[in-house]
Amino acid sequence: MQPAVEHAIEAMWDRYEEPLTLSEMAAAASLSRFHFSRVFRSLTGTSPCRFLAAVRLSKAKDTLLQTSRNVTEIAYEVGYNSLGTFTSRFTRSVGVSPARYRQLSRSGMPVPLPAAVPGARGVVRGLVGLPEPAGPLRIYIGAFDSPIAQGMPVACDVLDAPGRFRLEGVPDGAWFIRAAAVPLRDVDPRPWKRKPLFVGALEPLHIRREKTLDLDLELHPLGLLDLPVLIALPELDSAELPEVVERVIGSERRTHPRPARSERPAPRASVDLLTSPRCA
16 A cells, blocks of 8 residues: 555645645545545554645745745745745744744754753653664754644754664653754755655654653654654754855745746635645
8 A cells, every 4th residue: 555655645745736635635546535544644644634734834945945935925836825824834833934934044043942841751762773874964853742743842852873862851641753864964055955864753652750761763764655844954954054055045046036926826715734624
């Protein structure tokens, strides 16, 4: 079933701007709606509609960095018919507003360390491993409240090589551990090109206060089944290259001029798949 689901995900990346229904996504996999939803969730950890929503926001991130188009135009281009919905969802998922995200691409941004919360919390610690030798890497690890790496993690750690990590102050509850590794050598100064080489995931861990959970986290090469990383890192962790980034971004944007107002895509009849009954 994996090739069928991968074919559907390819369709999402190719047709993200269209108001795709669950039936259309299932048809791309040559499966019934029910069977497709069940298999898709088992392989990706989330529903087809939430995966598509993540793809759209990932595309919006790239477009914000590569072009000078305004936020309204980008919202329509990635399949939203409401600027307010797009902006609020982008801000909640990426951690900053679309305009701030574009601004930070020129200077980089610090690792978002969660604020300390009083009271006894749990600890998740362990060893990060790679399936194959690789050059110098920076590895981001965080605990999130959903399968998608989005918003502010409740705890995080950053390593400059595979090794031991530690997530402090994890609240009681079920948390998803997500990791992404990017190269530290020959870094492309264009932030939209700074995609993870390896990713890792642990399905919900049930954390209890004053308890320490030991585990190993094995990374694997980024593949079609892996959810996009929506949080602003790692692509904006480029503060060491601000002048080069600004020069390259400015050059790239000049080659992607803003389209005339008449060329803006028309609003779509039904695009918000997270609330559409067709994707329940």
